[in-house]
Amino acid sequence: MVNRSHLASILLGALLLGDVALGADIHNSSTPTSRSRSTSIERNDEQSAREWQLSSEEWVRFRELMQGPLGTYSPNLDPLTVLGIEARSDEERRRYAELQVQAEAHRVEKLLAYQHAYDEAWQRLHPDMPRVILPGAEPAFSPLATASTERPALFVQDDCTACDRVAQRLQASGADFDIYVVGSRADDEHIRTWAQRIGIDPARVRSRKITLNHDAGRWLSLGMPGDLPALVRQVDGQWRRQ
Numbered sequence: 001m002v003n004r005s006h007l008a009s010i011l012l013g014a015l016l017l018g019d020v021a022l023g024a025d026i027h028n029s030s031t032p033t034s035r036s037r038s039t040s041i042e043r044n045d046e047q048s049a050r051e052w053q054l055s056s057e058e059w060v061r062f063r064e065l066m067q068g069p070l071g072t073y074s075p076n077l078d079p080l081t082v083l084g085i086e087a088r089s090d091e092e093r094r095r096y097a098e099l100q101v102q103a104e105a106h107r108v109e110k111l112l113a114y115q116h117a118y119d120e121a122w123q124r125l126h127p128d129m130p131r132v133i134l135p136g137a138e139p140a141f142s143p144l145a146t147a148s149t150e151r152p153a154l155f156v157q158d159d160c161t162a163c164d165r166v167a168q169r170l171q172a173s174g175a176d177f178d179i180y181v182v183g184s185r186a187d188d189e190h191i192r193t194w195a196q197r198i199g200i201d202p203a204r205v206r207s208r209k210i211t212l213n214h215d216a217g218r219w220l221s222l223g224m225p226g227d228l229p230a231l232v233r234q235v236d237g238q239w240r241r242q
Helices: 004-051 056-065 069-073 079-085 090-125 161-173 188-198 202-206 218-222
Strands: 153-157 177-182 210-214 230-235 238-241
Touching (some): 004 056, 177 188, 202 210
Antiparallel strands (some): 153 230
16 A cells, blocks of 8 residues: 555655746746847847947947936937036047037938928928918918028027017017027927917018028037027128127
């Protein structure tokens, strides 16, 4: 007759062996997936580093810095800005500044090329239709009218009290000028709301004494120092701040 305690020991041992084998199978089956995921992440990091003209070591440093206070306070900073802010030497700082200037110039070049294509498409498809209409200014108003070189261009942005004051002062002086709203993101309603808020005269917009325009990267392309607002005029073929 089989001893019951002995039989129980045999069954327990079989169960334990089964658990060990099952655990080994699970571990072995998950290893290729984990390895594949890790390889994919590495490839993405390498590609991102190349796009920003950074080495793998620089990309790792950027990722580490974004895990600290800088990433908490400014989670949307680009890699070049992060590395430039946290540069460990003047040489590093200059390198990242130069890379950022190159990247920004390339971005603006593409942005302006697309804006030009957009302008041409609109003129071709809807030559008689205005793109932004202020109440009382309809129907003849285009927010992307070509600015005259004989009149100043005012670059402004929303949530800028100084920008509002300069625009209002220029309008009160009776001067003809072109307004470019930086950061409008090609949103006509953004420009319309801003113009109504500060009291741009629809009649002067209708007669194009004042034009309202999306900046579309023009301010950056001028490469001028200083904050907004900026009143600029073309003198001898060169745009100069007034």
